[in-house]
Amino acid sequence: MAGVAMGAVAMGATAAAAATATAATGMPALASATQFFTANGMVFELLVSTLMFTWWLDRRPGFAMRAPAGMAAILVCSMAWNLLVPADLWTATVQNVAVYLVFTLWILVCWRVNIRQAVFYFVMGGTLQHFVYRGARLSSIWLHAFWHDGAWIDTYVYALMQIPFLLLGYWWFARPLVRKPTSALAGRSVIGMLFGMLLCISVFTNLFNATAAPGGSQAFTIFSAFDLVTCVFLMTLAVEVVVNQAVRSDAEVMRELLRQQRRQLAASKETIDLINVKTHDLKKQIATLGPRISPEQASELSDLVDLYDASVRTGNESLDVLLAQKSMQCEQRGIRFDRMIDGRLLSFMTPVDIYSLFGNAIDNALEAVDRLDDDADRYVAVRVREEKGMVMIRVENPYAGELSFDDGLPRTTKDDARYHGFGTRSIRMIAERYDGTMSIVARGGVFRLTVILPR
Incomplete structure (x- = not known):
């Protein structure tokens, strides 16, 4: 031309x-x-x-x-x-x-x-x-x-x-x-x-x-x-x-998300504490009913109370609060929540960082599992353990469909990409703040997010 x-x-x-x-x-x-x-x-x-x-x-x-x-x-x-x-x-x-x-x-x-x-x-x-x-x-x-x-x-x-x-x-x-x-x-x-x-x-x-x-x-x-x-x-x-x-x-946007998560951590702790107190009182009241109800009725009431018994003990209070909340969500959605966690390994992290890292990872996993068919293996697995002097955090879940990645992070599936997709970015930012790394592998219908942090 x-x-x-x-x-x-x-x-x-x-x-x-x-x-x-x-x-x-x-x-x-x-x-x-x-x-x-x-x-x-x-x-x-x-x-x-x-x-x-x-x-x-x-x-x-x-x-x-x-x-x-x-x-x-x-x-x-x-x-x-x-x-x-x-x-x-x-x-x-x-x-x-x-x-x-x-x-x-x-x-x-x-x-x-x-x-x-x-x-x-x-x-x-x-x-x-x-x-x-x-x-x-x-x-x-x-x-x-x-x-x-x-x-x-x-x-x-x-x-x-x-x-x-x-x-x-x-x-x-x-x-x-x-x-x-x-x-x-x-x-x-x-x-x-x-x-x-x-x-x-x-x-x-x-x-x-x-x-x-x-x-x-x-x-x-x-x-x-x-x-x-x-x-x-x-x-x-x-x-x-x-x-x-x-x-x-x-x-x-990231700062606003962290501010919201800080407020949510405080509110969740109050809620979980209240639930624990109420379930403890209910268990006592069920025990005092004694012969006035049948064993089957007592067992059914105990199961209902156990559904809302939010007592989780990992050795880290902030993580306990979050896991108690996520356990109830999984129970309500029919999702198996597997966890093997030594929360004491996370004592060097701030409560807000713990709440943000695990909260974003588990929320993303729950969203992916919700898209599966009802007859699929619906689970979220969380692991925290020590490995070769490092703290390894892994969140695993099945997923359906195809995932596309950009700069090592999965692209958001939501319509408004401008204000979504910050979850994994926030996790990576927190990992790098502690001189650690984050990696994601999606293969064979299983999504694995791994964070490695030096102790």
């Missing part, structure tokens, strides 16, 4: 020469196609570059109609502009700004994003397009050193050289943003990126093209290299802003 990039007014003569050379060879159809892409190539280049940053976003209803219709409208406007408006410094700048606006509107109409996100994704797509343009042009200039009269270089080689630069741009700048949330991007940051883009790859480029001396290939090469580096810096900065914002957002 022999696209005219943003502000490439000075390159028109070269492209026209290429088109003339093509026509002279007796191929008017090819010459017409070359002229069409020379005049409107910026639209196609921006389309490819923008899609590299937006392909994974949630699409609005009717996307299959909205996207091509919007692109067709943008292309028609581009063709009309090139036919009706003379090219100079100011019209080129106005054209660039107009293209920015319509592409931003196109993103807003086609994907479920807000205005800040639409501006951000177009800034990234527009900057990537300019990066690819500059890289391909510099490659063409280098080849002109060997073929001085090679007018075909500025058309066909330029189009081919865009491919490796597009791939590099996607790998370096678009791929790190895939699945990264941008909804919380500050408007100030987005406006700053947009203003920097307008200055660097539109205003200054058009000023250079309008004022540079004709035939100044050396100055053009130096400016192009500077322009290329500026695009790299701008996209690198934008990626860092998004990644840091995502990390801060995740950290805030």
Whole structure:
């Protein structure tokens, strides 16, 4: 694609020469196609570059109609502009700004994003397009050193050289943003990126093209290299802003989860203590009934009381509270709860960390077991033991279906992935806090989460 990039007014003569050379060879159809892409190539280049940053976003209803219709409208406007408006410094700048606006509107109409996100994704797509343009042009200039009269270089080689630069741009700048949330991007940051883009790859480029001396290939090469580096810096900065914002957002969610678990630990301890007191009193009252009830009735009442007898003794009070609560949940759901735990091995951990680690692990296991058929082997097994001077914690459960992993962690199966999937991440964070490791193996329908901690 022999696209005219943003502000490439000075390159028109070269492209026209290429088109003339093509026509002279007796191929008017090819010459017409070359002229069409020379005049409107910026639209196609921006389309490819923008899609590299937006392909994974949630699409609005009717996307299959909205996207091509919007692109067709943008292309028609581009063709009309090139036919009706003379090219100079100011019209080129106005054209660039107009293209920015319509592409931003196109993103807003086609994907479920807000205005800040639409501006951000177009800034990234527009900057990537300019990066690819500059890289391909510099490659063409280098080849002109060997073929001085090679007018075909500025058309066909330029189009081919865009491919490796597009791939590099996607790998370096678009791929790190895939699945990264941008909804919380500050408007100030987005406006700053947009203003920097307008200055660097539109205003200054058009000023250079309008004022540079004709035939100044050396100055053009130096400016192009500077322009290329500026695009790299701008996209690198934008990626860092998004990644840091995502990390801060995740950290805030994690802190809120820990605050909730701290409150839940206190509430659960009070509840379990109350249940233990009441069941102890009930057992005494059943014993005092004596001959007034039959042995069968006494046995049935004792079984009912045992169902709510939350006394669990592992040697760790926080773990006892949690396991008592989970035991009742398993009993109510018909899930076998196997546990072999030496809670004294966890004395070096804080109560909140114990409650968070085991609570998240067992909750995830219960969710997986709940999806099994009623006739399946429904169980959750928890083990805590010492092994070679290390504390080994293992939570095991059967599961159904297929699991996909990302960065060693299973992807959440819930619809709102933004606020879910923190359970295993929290477990790994706690393990690393104690210089330990967490590993997950899902094989043969059995899910095993293992945490190894040094004592």
